[in-house]
Amino acid sequence: MTETPALPALWPAPLAEAAVHATVTVPGSKSVTNRALVLASLAAEPGWVRRPLRSRDSQLMADALRAMGVGIEETVSSASGGDDAGGEAWRIIPAALHGPATVDVGNAGTVMRFLPPVATLAAGDIRFDGDPRSYERPLGQVITALRTLGARIDDDGRGALPLTVQGGGALEGGVVEIDATNSSQFVSALLLSAPRFNQGVEVRHVGTNLPSMPHIRMTVEMLRAAGAQVDTPEAGGEKDVWRVTPGALLGRDMIVEPDLSNAQPFLAAALITGGTVTVRDWPRRTTQPGDALRRIFTEMGGSCELTDAGLVFTGTGKIHGIDVDLGEVGELTPGIAAVAALADSESVLRGVQHLRLHETDRLAALTREINALGGDVTETADGLHIRPRPLHGGTFHTYDDHRMATAGAVIGLAVDGVLIENVATTAKTLPDFPAMWAELLAGDAAVSGAAVTGGSAGPGAGAGA
Numbered sequence: 001m002t003e004t005p006a007l008p009a010l011w012p013a014p015l016a017e018a019a020v021h022a023t024v025t026v027p028g029s030k031s032v033t034n035r036a037l038v039l040a041s042l043a044a045e046p047g048w049v050r051r052p053l054r055s056r057d058s059q060l061m062a063d064a065l066r067a068m069g070v071g072i073e074e075t076v077s078s079a080s081g082g083d084d085a086g087g088e089a090w091r092i093i094p095a096a097l098h099g100p101a102t103v104d105v106g107n108a109g110t111v112m113r114f115l116p117p118v119a120t121l122a123a124g125d126i127r128f129d130g131d132p133r134s135y136e137r138p139l140g141q142v143i144t145a146l147r148t149l150g151a152r153i154d155d156d157g158r159g160a161l162p163l164t165v166q167g168g169g170a171l172e173g174g175v176v177e178i179d180a181t182n183s184s185q186f187v188s189a190l191l192l193s194a195p196r197f198n199q200g201v202e203v204r205h206v207g208t209n210l211p212s213m214p215h216i217r218m219t220v221e222m223l224r225a226a227g228a229q230v231d232t233p234e235a236g237g238e239k240d241v242w243r244v245t246p247g248a249l250l251g252r253d254m255i256v257e258p259d260l261s262n263a264q265p266f267l268a269a270a271l272i273t274g275g276t277v278t279v280r281d282w283p284r285r286t287t288q289p290g291d292a293l294r295r296i297f298t299e300m301g302g303s304c305e306l307t308d309a310g311l312v313f314t315g316t317g318k319i320h321g322i323d324v325d326l327g328e329v330g331e332l333t334p335g336i337a338a339v340a341a342l343a344d345s346e347s348v349l350r351g352v353q354h355l356r357l358h359e360t361d362r363l364a365a366l367t368r369e370i371n372a373l374g375g376d377v378t379e380t381a382d383g384l385h386i387r388p389r390p391l392h393g394g395t396f397h398t399y400d401d402h403r404m405a406t407a408g409a410v411i412g413l414a415v416d417g418v419l420i421e422n423v424a425t426t427a428k429t430l431p432d433f434p435a436m437w438a439e440l441l442a443g444d445a446a447v448s449g450a451a452v453t454g455g456s457a458g459p460g461a462g463a464g465a
């Protein structure tokens, strides 16, 4: 990470005076990095996580795994295996997991959901605590499921943090029903640790709705890349049922893809200003939900081409409204809402009722903040109805939500005088955002997050030897 100068409490979002033209290097994916760290920590041998995201969420994940005994050495490596994989690399050295330990989850969904199952494999007590918002984000389905699978957990009965997993050094595992309507992370959490459960796991989702399917596919593909056997509905299995067979995980060499959801504001800048932004190393095949931006932002008025240089995205400055179900790609909603507020027609964003349980209630926050700038947004039962209006400057509150901050910056491209309150909250997944955004607007041809990226990657992470 570069040294970031102190950021003002109210950060003036730069107005775009001209069309932006830039090539952007986006740091690694949060979702891939945090899965890779868990899988490598549970492996039977050391492995590598290359080009990891270095941000608050990934640092919390690494620190938590270290607290349970895992060795994580942060190194800068030379290229390995002839695929230009040099750069920052974390060497993961698995160990017998143990307590007592305390895990700070911050407000990271991946840490608060993925690690309690890991903690059941530790010998000793692992206490989980986090930011005030972590006490409100749902976890009850994971707690109950782990108890069904044999775990002992002390909590206050609210189905949320804080809690203590009384790790027994092993977990029986088996069949469990879970309602993952509120978060796909409940399913991913149980699957990721399951190769280490005595009986593996069969997870049966029994709810009406299951959001963020690409993130479950990411979990499955990364498990398989680490040597696990996983049966899925897509592979001819029963609907909403996943099965993981017990077995050793391999120490792999995983290359983290750029975070396509964090590429969103930069693509939006091209769309809004009628410029061209190339996002380097856009994977040709990926499970990241951000890949859907190629389709969504094209429908909203841009055009794109996947080239050897990356994704080349061009806007005309004309933005169209959209009627779209974002249930599979919920984390893109704040950025799409920001663009929709500047469009030439109305938008309806559907299928994202679970966003009320994210970093903040994103449906309420987007409605309040866009309307405070003169917009006309209403909440629906499952999303937002956005009627574009001429907007004016003012304070855009972020509620400790990184994607609220980047959404406000996107609006600020076209609206003079937008002040983002606590832009530093972008450190959750993109600590370099304010500097990258300033570079983009200063007309720099090459905009880069501090993390080194480049080279090819597979379904989320490339797996080598």
Ligand SMILES: O=C(O)C1=C[C@@H](OP(=O)(O)O)[C@@H](O)[C@H](O)C1
Pocket: 030, 031, 032, 109, 110, 182, 183, 184, 185, 188, 211, 212, 215, 330, 331, 354
């Ligand atoms: O598994 C993951 O890495 C994620 C899953 C999604 O969570 P939900 O299913 O709770 O939306 C997504 O929104 C979040 O940013 C990351």
Ligand SMILES: C=C(OP(=O)(O)O)C(=O)O
Pocket: 107, 108, 109, 110, 331, 358, 359, 403, 429
């Ligand atoms: C919902 C998000 O994060 P989390 O991993 O904390 O759930 C997000 O990044 O948009």
